[in-house]
Amino acid sequence: MNLLWRPMVDSDIPGWAVLLAAAERVDQQGEHYSEADLREEWADPDIDPERDSIAVLDGSTLVAYAILDKRVTPEGKYRLPSQSVVHPDWRGRGIGAQLVQWITERAGELHRENRPDLPGEVSISCGERNSALRELLDSAGFVPQRWFFELKRSTEPDPDVADQALPEGLRLIPYxxxxxxxxxxxxxxxFLDHWGTTQVDPEGWKHWHTGDSWFRPAVSYLVLDGEEVAGYLLSKEFEADAAATGIREVWYTAIGVRRAWRGNRLASALLLRALADSRDAGFTRAALSVDADNPTGALGIYQRCGFRLDARQSVHARVLSVTD
Structure with a gap:
């Protein structure tokens, strides 16, 4: 194979969208991306495209890619999550193994250059239907470390789910x-005690939470105690998914309750308000993702609010040492 390996550049974005669409038809992870979506992701302030991405091309056609991110977690670990996809027509030719090798080697370089004082770890996510990738990760020394569940439900009222009132003195308002x-x-x-999370700075907050084009403030909420934010729910809509599936779906992408207010069922109150308003706004289905081992018991909360398992994704990790 006479393939070109080089860093990803802006002009790869149209081919990136084509590649992901082809992969989705086979992998069925429920993820669809427009070129505009990918341009927004590409603007992530934490990614250095020249050094932390790789594109694999057959002539001018993008057939595979990988991108590395980097973050320091609250428990003092230097984590390097990554994403990589090989076009289905190019699978089985060793490209995936070379991408995993590139990810591992580049992650080792970043660990040595940036935070050799901290334990290092590189990770790759895998959808439950992608058995070939799981086998490849096993052979490359990656160990399954975490499971994330995608849960979904209709926005129509569920007779088995009771309304949840807020404790006296708290008020729920739109974003x-x-x-x-x-x-x-x-x-x-x-999220300080949630696995793999980092402290979000103002730039990252705007880019990934309340400043991106997917954010839907009309179905996002705050719970206030006086003027203090006690809890919140943020919603997004991915229009490329609706275009592909014909279903208008709202994602509740961030649901949090501060420690001092936990145990008051704020998350349930937020979800039930969001579901009712999402239905009125024209959404027919709601979705969210949860760490199966979330320490706050979030999985049980969501199930009690009528959400049911739709898909699973595993995170496979490999420990890095300063000699890698």
Whole structure:
């Protein structure tokens, strides 16, 4: 194979969209991307495209790629999550194994260059239907470390789910941009004990949470105790999914309750309000993702609110040492 391996560049984005669409037809992970979606992802301030991405091309056709991210977690670990996809027509030719090798070697370089003082770990996610990738990761020394569940339900009322009132003194309001910085800080506190999360800075908060084109403030909410943010729910809509499936689906992408207010069923109250308003806004289905081992018991909360398992994804990790 006479393939070109080089860093990804802006002009690869149209081919990236074509590649992901072809992969989705086979892998069926329920993920669809427009070129506009990918341009927004590509603007991630934490990614250095020249050094932390690789494109594999047959002439001018993108047949595979990989991207590495990097973050320091609250427990003091240097984590390098990655994404990589090989076009279905090019699978079985060793490209996937070479991508995993590139990811591992580049992750080792980043660990040595940036935070050799911290334990290092590189990770790759795998959809439950992708058995070939799981076998490849096993052979490359990656160990299954975490499972994430995608849960879904109709936005129509569920007779088995009771309404949830807030404790006295708390009020639930629609998202208000005046609280955005307080919300960012509340999010950082709420997710401090969640696996693999990092403290989100103002730039990252705007890019990935309340400033991107997918954010839907009309079906996002805050729970306030006086003027303090006690809990919140943020919603997004991925229009490329609706275009592909014909289903208008709302994703509840961030649901958090600060420690001092846990145990008051704020998450349930937020979800039930969001479901009712999402239905009125024209969404027919709601979805969210949860760490199966979430320490706050989130999985049980979501199930009690009528959400049911739709898909699973595993995260496979490999420990890095400064000699890698």
């Amino acid at each position: 208000d941009a005046r609280y955005d910085e307080a919300l960012r800080l509340a999010h950082n506190e709420a």
